[in-house]
Structures are given as structure tokens and as C-alpha cells.
Amino acid sequence: MSLFKKIFGAVNDVSGEERNSDSNPFLPEEQLPVDELFMLNFKKNGGKFIYCDNLTEVHEQFLNVLEENDWFECEVMCFEPKLHVLLDENKLNYTKPVSPKFLLASCENLIADEGSILFSSNQIKQNKPNELPANIVIVATTSQLLGNKSDGLREIKKKYDKDYPTNITTIKYFEKVKEEDFLHYGSSVKNLYLLLLEDL
Template sequence: MSIFKKIIKKIVPQQEPADERNVARLADQLKNADPDYRFAQLFTHDGGFFNYCGDEAEALQTLNQIIKIEEIQSVYCFDEDLKNFLSVINVKYTPVLELFNDAAFITCEYLMADSGRIMLTSNNIQHYPSSRLPDKIIIMATVSQIVTNLNEAMMKVKRQGTCKNLTSISCGKGQLETMEKANTKIFLLLLED
């Protein structure tokens, strides 16, 4: 880089990327909104697919549509309640993460309203790092799992005392990304309690 470019770079302030500005602007606009609305807006802005389900029947129907549209053949799922959903719609699943799994159907710990991120622990993904999960992740959660921010989520996890391997995920279309795969699709089925 030439000396002239280095000097200009020091003098002229660097603009932050448009996506980062948009996420920050959206988060600022939503700071007084209800946590569930704020989470849904930030989650979808970041590339997630948000599906509100009034009851388990609606969740089952939505799950079936996702599996058909995404042409999912084999699902990683170790949660007993979620396995029942997959059995009803006749989808093959494995309780252990396999290379041939093209989706994961899991629960989560918390949904963080201030960032649109989803907190996972070993309760949700066993001992696997989130980076090993398939490109399509379907998450079942309830409205009561929405928390204001990471601090509130951490306090609740600390009170439970049984969670290990904390991580959070998002689709990463904004600057909130930690997933290593940029093409990850996250589908959230949010059930009313």
C-alpha cells in the first residue's frame, strides 16, 4: 500500500459495513418493543426463518412443510419429545449426529431478544460443537424462552446449574455471526406456552 493511501486511511474515518449499520439501526428502533417482537424482527433480519405456532398441531404442520420444501431426508434428533414429531410425519432420524444428516431438529435454552440469537447448550446438541451441525437447523422453542439479553440468559443458565458447552447461533447474514458455515438455514418453530 502506498504511503499516500496509508495517510488517507488514517485521516478519513472508515465507514462500517451497510449490514452492520442496518442491524444496529433496527436494534435501536426496536429497543422499546416487546421482547418477542424484537427477537422475531432481529432473527429474521439476520436470515432466520421465524414460524409462530399456536399449538403443537400447527407446529407439526409447519415442520412437515419445512421438511418437504427443503427436501430433508435424514434428521439428527436426540430429544424424545421431538422424535415423536418426526415419527408422526414419517421422517428418518438418528439420535447421534451423522455425516449424512441433512438437518438437525433440536430444542434451545433461550431466545435473546436484543440480538435475535439462539442460546444452545449440551442439553440441546449433546457434546457436538454448533459448527458440526448440518446446514439446516430446525429449532422448537416456546414464548417463555425469550429473554431480554445475554445477561438474563446467563443468569437463568447459572441458576439451573446443569448446562455445559454454551454457544449461541444465528444465520449470520448480519454481523451477529458465529456459525462457521455461511449458508446455514435456521428455522424456528415458536410455540405458545
Template sequence: MEESTTKEKILKSVRNALINKSDNPFKNTDFSSSVFRAQKEGPEVEFALNLNDNGGTFIYCDNEKGFTDNLKSLMDQQGWTQLASTNPQLNTLLSTAGILAMPPEKNLGFQVSITGCDFLISRFGSVLVSSKLADRNLFVGAHTHLVVANASQVRSEIKEALSALKVKYSTSLPSQIIMITGTGRATTFTKTLPFGALGSKNLIVFMIDDA
């Protein structure tokens, strides 16, 4: 009897393929090992190199005071008078150092945002952030995005960073997870599927040595 629909023909082909399985020609292939080259430098150095390769800027800070000193110098150079931020702990640190940071709704048309991050990924020089930290617009909406991170937040691979994220938010995962790689490039992972998003034109990461 002739099949009446294309669907039936496709299903029959699939059934036949499942019944008549061919031998795996790649039995000796190791799918568990990493396909990436081994990182030559320490994870912090690898992150800095890859971030710079992607058009970002890396600024090392000995401690929190070194961070605020570097930030004030940068603001003076660029002519920035205030920053957009919704992180209370970060805002307190900035306020103590005499740096003005305000929520974006009180700072319409903000050009510079400053946020923390969940993790840094050394392999790609990427910054992993989530909706638990701040509104998505602070990550990708500003012309310049400043990121404050500790050296202890560096992870070698994406897989390691995502695993650490699951531990960090074990009771409730963020609704959005965003990986920022260089300038103008960000990928958002929702709980359903990923989609591309434009990032900030300038990405500057301050890494505080918390060893």
C-alpha cells in the first residue's frame, strides 16, 4: 500500500534507521576530554589577556581602596560625574569614597553603569551575570559597563561557572543568565532558550585581589 503522506514516509525511514543500526565508526573517540587547549597562564592572567583580546579593558586592584582610587582616576579622565547602580553594598562602598552612584530610574539616559558579577570565565574573557544582581539594562544598556569582581570569582570554563552558579543560587535560579564577552557582545540565557543581545560599547573589569 502506497504511503499517503510525506510524514508517513519520514516516520518509516526513521523506524528503519532505528532497527538497522550501523556500527559506531568512532568507538575510540574520547568525548569526555576538553576540546580546548590547556591554558598556559593562571586563570586570572588568562582572563585579563582574553578580555583585552575581545576589546575589553582590565584593571587590577590590590584591594577595595585600590579599586575606588582607580575608579576615581578613570572618572576624572573620562569626565564622568555619576554612575548608574542598583547594588546597595556597592553603592555604600562608592559613597564612602565620594563617588556618586544612583539607580537608573533616577538617572535617565545613563551612559555609565557599574555592577558586580557572578563569575568571570578565563577561557573567553567573559563576564557571567544574572538577574539576581541587577536589571538587564545595566549590563547591556549603558554605553560603558564597569564590572567589579574579586579574583576568587574566576572560573576556567563556562561549565565550571554555570555549575558554581547553580550552587550559589541553589534555592532559586535566576530568570536570566547573561554572558558578556567583550564589547557589544552578550548572550542571554533564559530558563527556556538563549538569544543574542547587544552589549555595551565599552567593557571595563576591575579585579580586586581578595587572596
């Protein structure tokens, strides 16, 4: 070993802390699991997340959402017959609503990297996000969690084979931001509850 190395130490002899603090900002950080990433981004966007172990809990939590917002005996927008049971048991009117208080829907997928909800015409027909009620209750499953929009579009293509749905869109913002920038331009802010059913 040379005299300079003995006095000044080896160039590569760097402590673990120093090595971590000098990490390359261009290398990807440790990736979170898709479910954690979705929850983190979804809550950051202002969404309200309710985890459910089984269908009984979905029914109970839906009732809690109705109580919290005093949405009893109101009109509801819902285009999916499989969800009508939730509305029927709570005596909510969903046939030709004039001024619905909220939309009850499922979704195509939950997009983790944005914390957004991916919809198609199967859930919202031809309505644009700004034409939907200000309040939305989504019933989804953990198997619908995907990493990004590309994965979501691939899943739609695989699921529907040739009869592709139209009007594919996402809703990402669930509370009004304090300072709007160009990223929020034209976005429709919704008060959104997600009832997430464990199915894996």
C-alpha cells in the first residue's frame, strides 16, 4: 500500500452512509408493491379508501357512506345491474334519475402510478367526467390493481377481445387543489369513495 493511501485513506474506502447519500438520482428507487403505491397516490389525490374483506363488509361500508353523507331517499346514477342490489336494499332510486346525488359504479382498473380510476362506457356510458355527479362511490376488487395506464389498456384489450368499450377515461383528482397548474387543466374534481374488496 502506498504512503498516500495510508495517510489519506483509499479513494474507494467510503462508509455505507456516504455511499447512500451519494446515490445516483437517475437510478430508479426501490419500487413499492402495486397495492401500496396505489393507496399512497390515491390518498394523495384526495380519495377516500375503504378496505373490505368480504361482500358483507361492502354492504356495511356502503351503508356507512350513505349515513355519512345523508344520501338516503335520493336519486342515484348507476348503469350496472350487478350493483342494483346495493341500491335496492337501501331504497335508492336509480331509474332515470333527474338530479342524482352520486354515481355508483365499478371500474375497469385501479392505476397505481397515478392513484387514478380507469373507466369505460361499461360503467359510465358516454358521459364525460364533468357530466357525472360530483360524488362517486366505486366498488372494485384488489385483482383490478395495475401498475400504469398502459397495463390498464392492455387488460381492457384482453378482457373484451373484439367488442371493445368506448369512452375510456380516468378520474384522478378527488379534491380541489390549492394551486392549480397546467397538469390540472380541464380535470374534473370528484368526491370519491372506493370500496375495495379483497379477492386475491
